[in-house]
Amino acid sequence: MTSAFHPTTDPAVLVLEDGSRYAGRAYGARGTTLGEVVFSTGMTGYQETLTDPSYAGQIVLQTAPHIGNTGMNGEDPESRRIWVAGYIVRDPSRVVSNWRADESLDDALVRDGIVGISGIDTRAVTRRIRSEGSMRGGVFSGADAALDADEQLRRVQEAPQMAGQNLSAAVSVAAAEVTPATGERIGNLAVLDLGVKQATIDNLAARGFDVHVLPQTVTFADIQAIDPVAVFYSNGPGDPAASGDHVGLLREVLDARLPFFGICFGNQLLGRALGFGTYKLPFGHRGINQPVLDKATGRVEITAHNHGFAVDAPLEGTVDSPNGYGRVEVSHVGLNDNVVEGLRALDIPAFSVQYHPEAAAGPHDANYLFDRFRDLVVSDLDTRAPRALDHREGGK
Incomplete structure (x- = not known):
């Protein structure tokens, strides 16, 4: 054209x-x-x-x-x-x-x-x-x-300030939408749509998930009804401090020990579910050229960001979750301003990042995180299988 x-x-x-x-x-x-x-x-x-x-x-x-x-x-x-x-x-x-x-x-x-x-x-x-x-x-x-x-x-x-606004209802789907797995099937994935992007859905489907994109109003019972192997919280607009219902829902997910992965807004909500605070950044991170350090590997990734709020958690060492979910560490740090860019729970199957690993427009340095999530879910299923067998056989 x-x-x-x-x-x-x-x-x-x-x-x-x-x-x-x-x-x-x-x-x-x-x-x-x-x-x-x-x-x-x-x-x-x-x-x-x-x-x-x-x-x-x-x-x-x-x-x-x-x-x-x-x-x-x-x-x-x-x-x-x-x-x-x-x-x-x-x-x-x-x-x-x-x-x-x-x-x-x-x-x-x-x-x-x-x-x-x-x-x-x-x-x-x-x-x-x-x-x-x-x-x-x-x-x-x-x-x-x-x-x-x-x-x-x-x-x-x-005009209203961004702080204090809950905008999830404006961007979420009105009814559940399902994208079948395109890779070797693992099971159903519950995606809470807080503003999910198509590239995220495609990446999750490619990892073997039947991706169930759910309205932001769903309850834990609604999530359980699809028999999920894991739960995913998407990116989205608004202030995480104004999303108490989504934090409460996530705590039910963590209590059930369902594997969890959150990106962007999902990272902030995991932080609040674990018991940390969030705060508004002076001018935020937006663009596809943001440097982030993966503390586990020492690798610097160039990543895609769109966030005006961040999690308030200690950058160094391991701390106990204020809400009782065990040990937590900051997994990724923004190199421009030392902002928390990722969380990893050590005693429950949950982690998150503050950026967009799908990065449809590039770069693709962080795309491996979808593989990390898949591996977490597969490992969790492997450990759960013997327990289910013991239960069926009366604990023998």
């Missing part, structure tokens, strides 16, 4: 809650959008970013200056729609020239009603967020760009 994007002369303005204003041109749908302004450092993979449900409620700024040259295609979406609240780019590509493209990025933004802005100094906005921290913002485009500046700022400052 070869398609042209025609730069617009329609005005647009980005307004931050501290009163900063950046004038540019309308991009995507026209109107007003409000949300938390964050930046993503990926040089590629914008389609995967836009369709990642973890970005719900956020206006995403791309630090890469030239966006849109590969267009959008029907094979790479991570979910059923674009989830970002708004989009900020410097220079939209005038030509879509990738053979896989079905439409331009601009057309996709218009189709899904995503209000964006182009033609502003994205480096200046990024530096401000790095200095002052993530903040609420608004993009006003088309006729809304002419609204009174005080009125625009009022709307931004009255």
Whole structure:
């Protein structure tokens, strides 16, 4: 496909809650959008970013200056729609020239009603967020760009903060969906959909799981009903401190000693289930070039991130779970700012990472974690089999 994007002369303005204003041109749908302004450092993979449900409620700024040259295609979406609240780019590509493209990025933004802005100094906005921290913002485009500046700022400052928000209901499936195993079958896997990505489902199915993607409202009885060999918590948007029901559900999973793997939001919820706190990062980690140390191997991995909250746990040594789940250690550490990037329980079959091992847009340094999960489940099944046999034979 070869398609042209025609730069617009329609005005647009980005307004931050501290009163900063950046004038540019309308991009995507026209109107007003409000949300938390964050930046993503990926040089590629914008389609995967836009369709990642973890970005719900956020206006995403791309630090890469030239966006849109590969267009959008029907094979790479991570979910059923674009989830970002708004989009900020410097220079939209005038030509879509990738053979896989079905439409331009601009057309996709218009189709899904995503209000964006182009033609502003994205480096200046990024530096401000790095200095002052993530903040609420608004993009006003088309006729809304002419609204009174005080009125625009009022709307931004009255928008909800990300802290305290539970957004899982907005992104989760309404009913269970099943993807059959494509590798040698192990059993049913219960995936709590807090904003799961298609690449995650595909990776789990390839490891031999029949992947049951469940609504975020399910109970432990609902999980037990599918006779799962393990439970998985996905990535997702919002504040983990506002997801008490999901933490309570996870504690029932841990009490039952079902193997557990969590990624991103799932890592934060495991931390809280184990008894640790979580906190909001100044500006978060977003992009596909984040260095992480695997403490077990000493290997540095370049990983894909999208999180604004983190687990508060000791980086060194082994500690006892405050909630009584035995010994726990921090397994992975972010090398840019020493943030907890993974947890491993030593006395129950549970671990998690704060990043995205599926990384559809790359890099694939962390893809081995799906194999580690498979091995954990297989090992657990092997140890459970003799106990089940003893029970059937009356303990003989």
